[in-house]
Amino acid sequence: MQIPQPYLLFLGDVSDPLAAKTARGIHAWRPQASVGQMSLSGCTVSLGLPELTPSEAKQKGAQTFVLGIANAGGYIPEDWKEIVIEAIRCGLNVASGLHQKLTDFPELVELAEQYQVKLFDVRYHQPKLSVGSGLPRSGKRVLTVGTDCAVGKMYTSLALESAMQNLDMNAQFRATGQTGLLIAGEGIPIDAVVSDFISGAAEWVSPENDAHHWDIIEGQGSLFHPSYAGVSLGLLHGSQPDWLVMCHEMGRPHTRHLPHHPLVEINDCVYLNLYNARLTNPNVKLAGISVNTSGYSEEEAKEYLANLSEEFQVPAVDSVRFGIDSIAVFLKENAA
Amino acid sequence: MQIPQPYLLFLGDVSDPLAAKTARGIHAWRPQASVGQMSLSGCTVSLGLPELTPSEAKQKGAQTFVLGIANAGGYIPEDWKEIVIEAIRCGLNVASGLHQKLTDFPELVELAEQYQVKLFDVRYHQPKLSVGSGLPRSGKRVLTVGTDCAVGKMYTSLALESAMQNLDMNAQFRATGQTGLLIAGEGIPIDAVVSDFISGAAEWVSPENDAHHWDIIEGQGSLFHPSYAGVSLGLLHGSQPDWLVMCHEMGRPHTRHLPHHPLVEINDCVYLNLYNARLTNPNVKLAGISVNTSGYSEEEAKEYLANLSEEFQVPAVDSVRFGIDSIAVFLKENAA
Numbered sequence: 001m002q003i004p005q006p007y008l009l010f011l012g013d014v015s016d017p018l019a020a021k022t023a024r025g026i027h028a029w030r031p032q033a034s035v036g037q038m039s040l041s042g043c044t045v046s047l048g049l050p051e052l053t054p055s056e057a058k059q060k061g062a063q064t065f066v067l068g069i070a071n072a073g074g075y076i077p078e079d080w081k082e083i084v085i086e087a088i089r090c091g092l093n094v095a096s097g098l099h100q101k102l103t104d105f106p107e108l109v110e111l112a113e114q115y116q117v118k119l120f121d122v123r124y125h126q127p128k129l130s131v132g133s134g135l136p137r138s139g140k141r142v143l144t145v146g147t148d149c150a151v152g153k154m155y156t157s158l159a160l161e162s163a164m165q166n167l168d169m170n171a172q173f174r175a176t177g178q179t180g181l182l183i184a185g186e187g188i189p190i191d192a193v194v195s196d197f198i199s200g201a202a203e204w205v206s207p208e209n210d211a212h213h214w215d216i217i218e219g220q221g222s223l224f225h226p227s228y229a230g231v232s233l234g235l236l237h238g239s240q241p242d243w244l245v246m247c248h249e250m251g252r253p254h255t256r257h258l259p260h261h262p263l264v265e266i267n268d269c270v271y272l273n274l275y276n277a278r279l280t281n282p283n284v285k286l287a288g289i290s291v292n293t294s295g296y297s298e299e300e301a302k303e304y305l306a307n308l309s310e311e312f313q314v315p316a317v318d319s320v321r322f323g324i325d326s327i328a329v330f331l332k333e334n335a336a
Numbered sequence: 337m338q339i340p341q342p343y344l345l346f347l348g349d350v351s352d353p354l355a356a357k358t359a360r361g362i363h364a365w366r367p368q369a370s371v372g373q374m375s376l377s378g379c380t381v382s383l384g385l386p387e388l389t390p391s392e393a394k395q396k397g398a399q400t401f402v403l404g405i406a407n408a409g410g411y412i413p414e415d416w417k418e419i420v421i422e423a424i425r426c427g428l429n430v431a432s433g434l435h436q437k438l439t440d441f442p443e444l445v446e447l448a449e450q451y452q453v454k455l456f457d458v459r460y461h462q463p464k465l466s467v468g469s470g471l472p473r474s475g476k477r478v479l480t481v482g483t484d485c486a487v488g489k490m491y492t493s494l495a496l497e498s499a500m501q502n503l504d505m506n507a508q509f510r511a512t513g514q515t516g517l518l519i520a521g522e523g524i525p526i527d528a529v530v531s532d533f534i535s536g537a538a539e540w541v542s543p544e545n546d547a548h549h550w551d552i553i554e555g556q557g558s559l560f561h562p563s564y565a566g567v568s569l570g571l572l573h574g575s576q577p578d579w580l581v582m583c584h585e586m587g588r589p590h591t592r593h594l595p596h597h598p599l600v601e602i603n604d605c606v607y608l609n610l611y612n613a614r615l616t617n618p619n620v621k622l623a624g625i626s627v628n629t630s631g632y633s634e635e636e637a638k639e640y641l642a643n644l645s646e647e648f649q650v651p652a653v654d655s656v657r658f659g660i661d662s663i664a665v666f667l668k669e670n671a672a
Contacts, residue, residue: 131564132563133594134596134597135596190531191531191532194527194529195526195527195529195530195531195533195566195567195570196527196563196567198531198566198567199562199563199565200563223612224615226470226573226574226616227467227468227470227532227536228535229535229569229570230531230534230567230569230570230571230573231534231566231570233559234531234565234566234567238562255470258469260470260471261470272611272612275608276559276608279560279562279565279597280562
């Protein structure tokens, strides 16, 4: 299920940096994972990578052509399809995060077979799953959880992986969303699995491991989000985390996309996550709080974080603004 | 999405009454929904319905031929397929609860088109879904929840519907599993939807209704089941229940299929269900406890139920042994 790296990152003709979020994430967190970028005329976003054709990228060792961009509707336009065909003819695998599947085009499937390359539709990418067993497994696990969607759970997980590796801890990011999956080259987009298999998918994502190996599992949604809480709970149970890192955005007034739902208090959210997590790991604890404070001054942010740290007796950080080292150190010092 | 009734219930050659559980459930709860049964040689199970061929059933008004039985592996054997073909040729729709899809046989799909009938694979039966909105909607809702899987949530829901209708309440069973779906003729098997849509599916199953209309929603799994809790939580949020009925089996030592997981205490289970349900309905309350006491004497059962009723201040019943009228009366008297 591994997506072969390194990549050639396709940027299309995007002009909105947000539309290239996945490509930027891959380059930011796995700078060695890409040999170059490919953009079309009109594209105003650059990752600062060499501009390469599929053929040039193949010569530089690229293994997979990645459509790591978003476009309106998630459809694959005709001119992009021509480029995908070119990539396949050059012997590159193709990975796409778009809604429309590569494998919905019979000519692409046929061509991929002919050139013996693989098509990865990461939004739908999943192995044959079993229902969760709830059985304890060896290895240490950290899960990022949140007061809401889009509060930085993936960023926090990747930043924590990096900070822990800097402390010589054997830490490994585990992807549960499509962007994370392209960054890691493996994982399961857990919101796309059949609901019976949520916790089974989480067990698959972070399998049994050495006692001193750390999985840093990318969380999804929130137990307090009325649309997605089922995914969050299944992921919590299946991950069997030893430690939770709570993610939050300072000052967010209400649950994302639901103006009628005020955002939960961090306190209640920590409580309910720990309560539920004990079902599969009675020793679960809070390891830290990771906050997006970007809407506030540095002084306000620091005071807010200091208060959280005092209240919960764990490090509270803004991992973008001030780094996440203190949570990595806390985990190293407090690991059993 | 309605499966047209009445049915002809196919019993195949089953000799184990449990294998005919769905057919028996349909006949027990919707006695008017079937014109007859059809069994093959070797079948030792009978519903006491007239034995009819598809052609005879069609003449008696049958609209759908129902494969409401289980067989090893869930596959459709060759001789059953021949009978399905005969049913289609007689102008009957076909509904199946088996793992293998009717629609996986191109010849059945083609024949159904030719005879203008529909094929319903109820295990996979779903409309185009949206993510849950969490928005309040009118009408009253009761959801059955449980300390585990297989503690009588469907039975309790159907029994409560019947008891409430006897009190002239406008109550309607809402199916979330495949057996329930065949009984009601509509619904969604919620464990088969993509996990992002669990609460959206629950919202679809019990749509906005008259202020005095009651949906009695069939619960699934348990918040304390490490394999399925995500489904249970999404269903709880999407259902927005005004009332919960807790289902339980007296004396069950551990969570079903998971001997390493002791069964949760009813007290903790009531607490966590109410806590989570408040996210989408702050006024949710417990309406009763429905217990399978079949492993105990009548005296032991009555004492156990009396203690539960005293502790939780709601009716506690064994709906099979003693009926569920007291919960229906409680709902009628306490409805706002």
